[in-house]
Amino acid sequence: MDAVPETREIYKTLDLALRVGEVLLSSGAGAADVTATMLSLAHGLGLRGIDVDVTFTALQMSYQESFDDPALIQVRNVRHRDIDYEDLTQVDILIQDVLSGEIDRDEARRRLAKIISSGHRLPRWAVTLGWGVTGAGIGFLLGGDLIVVGIAFLAACGIDLLKKRMSRRRLPAFYQQVAGGLLATLLAVLTAATDLPVDPSLVVTASIIMLLAGVGFMGAVQDALTGFYITSGARILEAMLATAGIIAGVSGGLTVGTMMGVELGELDPGAAGWSYLPVMTFGAGLSAAAFAFASYAPVRSLLPIAMIAGLGEVIFYGLSDQSGPAWAAASAAIVIGVTSYAVAGRVRVPPLVVVVPAIVPLLPGLSIYRGLSLMSVGDSSGIVSIATAMAIAISLASGVILGEYIAQPLKREVRRLEDRLSGPRLVGPIRARAVRRQKV
Numbered sequence: 001m002d003a004v005p006e007t008r009e010i011y012k013t014l015d016l017a018l019r020v021g022e023v024l025l026s027s028g029a030g031a032a033d034v035t036a037t038m039l040s041l042a043h044g045l046g047l048r049g050i051d052v053d054v055t056f057t058a059l060q061m062s063y064q065e066s067f068d069d070p071a072l073i074q075v076r077n078v079r080h081r082d083i084d085y086e087d088l089t090q091v092d093i094l095i096q097d098v099l100s101g102e103i104d105r106d107e108a109r110r111r112l113a114k115i116i117s118s119g120h121r122l123p124r125w126a127v128t129l130g131w132g133v134t135g136a137g138i139g140f141l142l143g144g145d146l147i148v149v150g151i152a153f154l155a156a157c158g159i160d161l162l163k164k165r166m167s168r169r170r171l172p173a174f175y176q177q178v179a180g181g182l183l184a185t186l187l188a189v190l191t192a193a194t195d196l197p198v199d200p201s202l203v204v205t206a207s208i209i210m211l212l213a214g215v216g217f218m219g220a221v222q223d224a225l226t227g228f229y230i231t232s233g234a235r236i237l238e239a240m241l242a243t244a245g246i247i248a249g250v251s252g253g254l255t256v257g258t259m260m261g262v263e264l265g266e267l268d269p270g271a272a273g274w275s276y277l278p279v280m281t282f283g284a285g286l287s288a289a290a291f292a293f294a295s296y297a298p299v300r301s302l303l304p305i306a307m308i309a310g311l312g313e314v315i316f317y318g319l320s321d322q323s324g325p326a327w328a329a330a331s332a333a334i335v336i337g338v339t340s341y342a343v344a345g346r347v348r349v350p351p352l353v354v355v356v357p358a359i360v361p362l363l364p365g366l367s368i369y370r371g372l373s374l375m376s377v378g379d380s381s382g383i384v385s386i387a388t389a390m391a392i393a394i395s396l397a398s399g400v401i402l403g404e405y406i407a408q409p410l411k412r413e414v415r416r417l418e419d420r421l422s423g424p425r426l427v428g429p430i431r432a433r434a435v436r437r438q439k440v
Contacts, residue, residue, distance in 0.1 A: 212246070
């Protein structure tokens with residue numbers, strides 16, 4: 001008679017862990033972090049012997065009380081992938097409260113439902129302005145003048161509004177990328193038609209920065225480094241498809257320009273140079289903080305993010321000539337990782353909220369775009385750009401993970417990391433533990 005109520009209680013625990021995992025995965029957390037957090041949460045609520053399977057589109061948990069009993073299995077699909085650092089921060093605090101015994105499972109379920117269903121503190125127009133400032137910051141980073149910065153701001157705002165309208169109509173992300181690339185190129189065409197003294201390649205590069213798939217590509221590398229190869233392959237395919245959409249949109253814009261009689265010359269996005277160090281540092285900090293703001297990161301984290309991003313760009317700029325982009329990116333990522341983990345605790349956010357925006361100026365999205373663009377016209381030199389992008393992505397992902405290994409002793413939190421989980425984490429508890437065990 002007690003079997004049904006006990007089974008219902010187990011399902012409630014599995015459901016809570018799955019919903020938490022969905023928030024983490026949709027916000028850009030690595031598969032290893034999601035798996036470890038779900039295991040930690042179930043372990044803290046009294047379930048032992050849980051199996052977790054995380055893929056790019058689905059989460060699965062199974063529990064078998066004994067070898068003679070059938071396994072209880074629950075599956076949850078991940079349909080939305082909007083980065084939301086506000087929800088991620090609140091869920092991370094929720095996890096810590098559950099594992100410390102401050103709240104029970106039922107209270108955690110109520111709080112989680114409120115987090116997911118409630119709106120954001122920012123109006124939507126503020127998010128659009130945030131993306132515009134992100135584009136303007138990249139314009140400074142690439143050495144553009146005020147005209148380029150202004151065009152990048154307008155392009156980023158326009159692309160965000162366009163993608164928002166298209167997403168409401170349920171159009172796939174590929175077509176949103178095509179439309180964004182087309183809009184950015186048409187702005188470059190209009191600029192060239194006015195005879196303004198600007199480089200069209202620089203205009204397009206600064207305008208399409210918010211469309212580039214650098215974050216997804218680095219996430220794929222992180223999953224590969226932690227042994228989640230299927231999820232890694234899916235993320236790489238998504239990043240390549242998104243980049244192909246940009247190429248299609250830019251090609252369409254060039255065609256329209258030719259029909260209008262406006263020639264942009266040899267367009268080579270991704271080949272733009274760097275600005276001088278002070279302007280580059282300012283642009284990196286501005287773009288990182290604006291990216292975090294547009295992703296709903298808490299306001300208290302914006303200034304530290306900007307400072308860490310500027311520091312990372314200084315290191316990258318200083319070492320790139322001597323050691324090459326890969327080692328320079330790795331060195332910058334290690335410093336970003338160490339400082340981010342130290343700062344994240346002080347501003348009460350998961351390290352992921354600090355790390356990802358801080359490395360946005362370093363992401364190899366432009367190298368991916370340039371490589372695929374050159375390969376699409378039969379230029380074999382595009383392979384070099386793709387290889388460079390992969391090297392930078394691996395350097396960034398491995399450098400950030402190494403940064404936590406270094407940061408934990410510095411924070412006096414040396415503890416035995418469980419190899420069966422994920423080791424260092426960008427989000428979630430450091431290791432599985434149950435301060436207060438609850439029977440289900």
